[in-house]
Amino acid sequence: MSKKYGVIVYNTSTISDSIRSLQLDFKLTHCQTYESLLTHAAYSDNQLLLIDDMPGNNSHLAFLDKIKSECPLELESMSVIVLSRNMELDQRLLACELGADDCMSTELSHDDMVTRIQSTIFNAIANKQLKDQLRAASDVAMAAMASTGDLGANIQFLLDSYQCQNFDQLGQLLFQSLNHYGISCSLQMRGKYKVKNMEANGMERTMESRLLSELKDAGRFYDFGNRTVINYNRVSILIKNMPLDDPEKYGQIKDNIFALLQGTDAKIEALDMQADIYLEHQSQETLIRRMESGIENLGSQYRDMTVQIAGVVNQLADSFEQSMQTLLLTDEQEKILLERLETGKNNVYDIFEHFSHMDDDLSAILKMCAPEEVAGIEVGKALCEEGNKAGNVRPLKSGTTP
Incomplete structure (x- = not known):
């Protein structure tokens, strides 16, 4: 079971319904006076002060201004969240100026409100750990920074x-x-x-x-x-x-x-350019693979066509030789016709032989077009993968540029 963090809720009257719904997620302590707030803030179990939306014009911001101006020791290290019905930009800027860690709308859903409060608490814990680490190394850090100018x-x-x-x-x-x-x-x-x-x-x-x-x-x-x-x-x-x-x-x-x-x-x-280079490299590789597949299919079809044409030529030659027996030709005429037929067959085979290296030539062209390895391609790949997780990267179509 996850830990329930302590949250002090300040409201001079009854707490709002949206805050009351948080009782199962946090240990809520309702304070109606400034004095009771300081008393409960001294306890280490409370990590956050939540100023509830109260009747009156900006009464919650007025109270925030009070505690930040007086800066009591009990509230010095405690994060503050303001709950408000008015979420206009000027109101949020004022809350930020007065020192609020977050400003939430009363219309926020229960789950979003829990997430925002937990995030603020976790940030406070992380900041405390960071301050402890910086304090431990302050002597070394200050000595180094003292000898280094702004430039x-x-x-x-x-x-x-x-x-x-x-x-x-x-x-x-x-x-x-x-x-x-x-x-x-x-x-x-x-x-x-x-x-x-x-x-x-x-x-x-x-x-x-x-x-x-x-x-x-x-x-x-x-x-x-x-x-x-x-x-x-x-x-x-x-x-x-x-x-x-x-x-x-x-x-x-x-x-x-x-x-x-x-x-x-x-x-x-520069990081964006590395991501662009990776996407372009990826697009070129996809295009080359498609071209290789197309050339392989073309070569297979060409070989099938060669076999079929050779079969038709041989069948035609056999049929012609059989037909000459019924044409009552002289030996000299048969010899001439057979020579012409043989010459035609040889010409067809010569054509096939002439184009027999077409597959090798196309493969050589593909190798020349293949994308070269680019420095920093792994960096671009990692950036695109991070963007994919956030839903910001769309794959390129083949032959297009980013």
């Missing part, structure tokens, strides 16, 4: 990115470079055959992924609160902790991160 970090990213063979490796490499700037980010990479959303821990967060998808055409920079979305072609990044109190560092982060996104976009294009 050096970007150049190192560009040098290492050519070794990345998929989006996961490229994303992790980018997050390693972003650690140099001390920022927390969400990343979206949009390839031809795959869209990859990820956090530093390798997992995906639903709210950030949707925001990046909706804001990817909002310009190169989109600022709201201390958060900034940076877009460049196939890649977007959401920075969640921009230093508003340090304008100089604020500008440096924007400039340097944009250069990293340019390098990431170039690598995404």
Whole structure:
């Protein structure tokens, strides 16, 4: 039986029906006051705070603003989800700005709500593990980063990115470079055959992924609160902790991160090209196999035709020799006719002999047309297989280009 995680539900009145339906999936604790919330938040069994939809205009967001502004120690490391009837973009942006980990609609189905809550809890657990690992290696990491400037970090990213063979490796490499700037980010990479959303821990967060998808055409920079979305072609990044109190560092982060996104976009294009090459290579191999089958059938039909024509010629010669006995021809006339008949048979056989190498010639042409092995073909194959799992790749028809 799967573990039931503890969830604190805050609602000043009774909890909503959609939250009540979660009692079989989570250990729910209903808190109606701020003081009781802090008391129960101190227990280690509770992993998540769920702010229920409450009467009043944006009362749930007002309470979120209260706990984030006061930042009590009991809630410092606890993830927060807001349940709201209003799911307009400005409301979700406000929830994200105030520090919510996710914003869910009251109309969401039970299964989707359970999945979103579990995903947020798992992300929090993974982030805690990641922080522990980073804390253990902080001395070594800080010593290395202290001797590396912003330009050096970007150049190192560009040098290492050519070794990345998929989006996961490229994303992790980018997050390693972003650690140099001390920022927390969400990343979206949009390839031809795959869209990859990820956090530093390798997992995906639903709210950030949707925001990046909706804001990817909002310009190169989109600022709201201390958060900034940076877009460049196939890649977007959401920075969640921009230093508003340090304008100089604020500008440096924007400039340097944009250069990293340019390098990431170039690598995404290269990965897409490798996938295109694989699909074209696959299409050519299919075409060659079909041509080989057709030539084999053609050769078989040609050999059958040769046998049939030879049989007809021999039958005609035999019939003609038998008929000459009733034509009362002289020996000289019979000799001339037989010579002519033999000459005709030999001419037919010469024609067959002349075209006997047709199969070999066609096979040689096929070998010349066969696609050569291309460097990186296995990388393209892996990318296409990942796209197939996501339903984004369609096989090419023979003779077409991607």
